[in-house]
Amino acid sequence: MQQADILLSVAMRPGLTMADLTKMTGLSHASVSRNIAALSEYHRLGKPGLNLIEAVTDPRETRRRLIYLTTKGKELLTKMARQIEGTFSMGADIDARLDIERMHEEAMAAAPEGNTRGKINPKK
Structure with missing residues (x-):
């Protein structure tokens, strides 16, 4: 639930800092940091993460990271939101990606x- 809270907070306000997320979610700084790592491309100890958010260096303050959704994160949230509101959109690029996926x-x-053309061969 903590990861979902962080993911939705970032979706609502892209560019949040860790301190912003700590205030918004009521979680400790350590919990926010751990969950951001799990939602990022690489989890702690270099293990693969979920790749739903990315932390980029703030150009005005190099010690601070700004948190944004990745394309994969936007796609996931768009799919989820469309279960409630079918016309939900996070932008034309995400809509196009999801349309291509659906057509495939x-x-x-x-x-x-x-006919196995275009399908992944499970024997390999």
Whole structure:
């Protein structure tokens, strides 16, 4: 739930700092830091993370990081929000990516049985 809270906070206000997230969520600085790591490209100890947010260096204050959604994060939140509001959009680029993904899934579902063109070979 902490990760969901942080993810939604960043979606509502892109460019938040760690201090902003600490105030908004009521979590400790350590909890915010740990959850940001889990939601980033690389988790603690170099393990793969979820890659839903990214922390970039603030050009005005190099010790501070600004938190934004990644493209993958925007896609996930758009899919979730469209379950409630079908016309939800986070921008034309995300809409186009999701339309391409949907068309690919529809084409694969409509392909005749035995046609493996475009599908991942599970034997490899």
